[in-house]
Amino acid sequence: MSRSTRDAQCQVATRLGLTLTLALGTVLIPSTFAHAQNRPPLQEPIALEGTMKRFYRAANVVVVTTMDGMEHVYHFTKDLIVHGGKKSGVDALEGLREGTTVVIHHATTESRALAEEIDVLGEGGLKSTEGMVTNIDRRNREITIRYNNGKTETLQMTSRAAAEAEAANDESGEEDRIVVYYSDEAGRKVAHYFKKES
Numbered sequence: 001m002s003r004s005t006r007d008a009q010c011q012v013a014t015r016l017g018l019t020l021t022l023a024l025g026t027v028l029i030p031s032t033f034a035h036a037q038n039r040p041p042l043q044e045p046i047a048l049e050g051t052m053k054r055f056y057r058a059a060n061v062v063v064v065t066t067m068d069g070m071e072h073v074y075h076f077t078k079d080l081i082v083h084g085g086k087k088s089g090v091d092a093l094e095g096l097r098e099g100t101t102v103v104i105h106h107a108t109t110e111s112r113a114l115a116e117e118i119d120v121l122g123e124g125g126l127k128s129t130e131g132m133v134t135n136i137d138r139r140n141r142e143i144t145i146r147y148n149n150g151k152t153e154t155l156q157m158t159s160r161a162a163a164e165a166e167a168a169n170d171e172s173g174e175e176d177r178i179v180v181y182y183s184d185e186a187g188r189k190v191a192h193y194f195k196k197e198s
Contacts, residue, residue, distance in 0.1 A: 136165055161192055
């Protein structure tokens, strides 16, 4: 084989390799970009119980200390919903003392945790009841509990409580003893948050 023939074959192979590389790059880069764009920005909603530490209205931030002593910082918007407070919305946080038990319903972006709802527990906050879970109907957003006296009661769940129960992947299942925090709305108990009894 002559030298000119070999040089011609090398040039063809180089062009073919370059063309193939460019073609693959054209296919892979947009699909990677599209995959990144399709990624959901928020994780599943979750609830975290803790105590109020600080409230910074001007910065739209609340700091909560969990039972293990860790401090968590949550950002919130002006349309934050607060259940069980003496006032409505963000104004309800103004009157909360340090150490007040709260549940933060939040979602997380890549950069920060966003408080979407806050439940105030204990004195002046949501009411509570205890019993055994006999059924969780996420489709109809209902939870049925059996009390020590044998009576059963079905409570409506908020959409957020139902979503958190789903995200917990049946962590609180049937026949678990739980504490349910609820409000009375239009003559019916509405469960905002529940947890296994410790």
